[in-house]
Amino acid sequence: MLTLFHHPLYASCRFVRLSFGEYGEELALIEERPWARRQEFLSLNPAGTIPVLLAEGDHPIVGATVIAEYLDETRGALKREKRLMAEDSVQRAEIRRLVDWYLTKTEADVTRHLVRERALKPHMSSAEGGGSPDSATIRAARANVRQHLKYTNWLAGTRDWLAGKKLSYADLAAAGALSVLDYLGEVEWRDYPAARDWYSRMKSRPSFRSLLTDRVRGLSPVSHYADLDF
Template identity: 50%
Template sequence: MRLLFHLPLSPFARKVRLALAEKRIPFDTRIERVWERREDFLAMNPACTVPVLVEDNGLTIADSNAICEYLDEAYPDMPLLGRTLAERAEVRRLVAWFDGKFHAEVGMNLLYEKQMKRLMGRGNPDASAIRAGYANLRPHLEYVGWLAETRPWLAGTSLTLADLAAAAHLSALDYIGDVDWSQNEAAKDWYARMKSRPSFRPLLADRVSGLTPPEHYANLDF
């Protein structure tokens, strides 16, 4: 059975978990505490980050985008990167937006400061960073809402990796209660559609020791 090394609240690992589930590819998961820097894991991924996917034949792939590109090429049923060149360009643009801009402006200021920093033994949360994260989240929610209002799915007419990336980042923040969904109804409605997909059920069942999600986290109707 293929194996995915992950952390429950890693948005990058969540994106890959969603991609595998949408493609109906069976896999097992193993939590990798990257801050422990295990030698065996470093041999698989010298960057010492999750996710890392190990295929049945031993093929090892690190980095969420490398994994998702591989999955779309190796398992072309249910394409997640779009069908035309224009669609694929837009999907990649939005994936880069959420994995890069959103993560830097919101995720690092909230999820990292409030959760990961403590686990990694890197000191106390930075209050100014947390304030910046909350301030940055609003325009990002507005952008998600605008995309959801003007297109059937974020990148166009069908569900793609752009939706999975956005939902992965937002779901990790939602677990720690940091998303005020009342700020944008269109974004909330899109996320409710995402939460209702079978691929999302394992994420909604995630529980992190010592950290209980808000009641609405696993509630499909908020």
């Protein structure tokens, strides 16, 4: 079994867990607090970021998209209909564009700030950047949530899955990000019916189960978080 250094409220780590889950492969999970800059962890990844996968031979594979490419090359390419990447290069670029959208753009506009202010700061020392939540940051991130839900709603309403006709990494990246926001109660699902319908399909996949039992110290998820009918 391979090992993943992760944090339960990082969208990029959830994306990796969902991806291995879709291929029926279990991961040994080690919770890492990247802001603590643990020395042994920095020797695996000098950037100090998560996720990091310890692959065969304990080679560290660093970063969500790098892990996804590694997974595709070593497993996905043999999965035929269940493969999470397309065969065609233009279609592959579309999947990668959306993975970047949710793990980089949604992260920078919304997710990182809400997770940090609402969930992580209370557990950080002041040297690590802890303290009271910053309400201006939370307000700005909440204003941005709507754009990302609107875009997801448009994708889900015009395509079978977010990147096209098949389930792909794009859906798992979006689900990674939106499930974190949902945990925090930041998504008004009723305003985005197509996104809601898509998310409901995602939530009932077996790969999603372990995410629905995630709990973070000092912050319970909203009541509907684990409901398949929400």
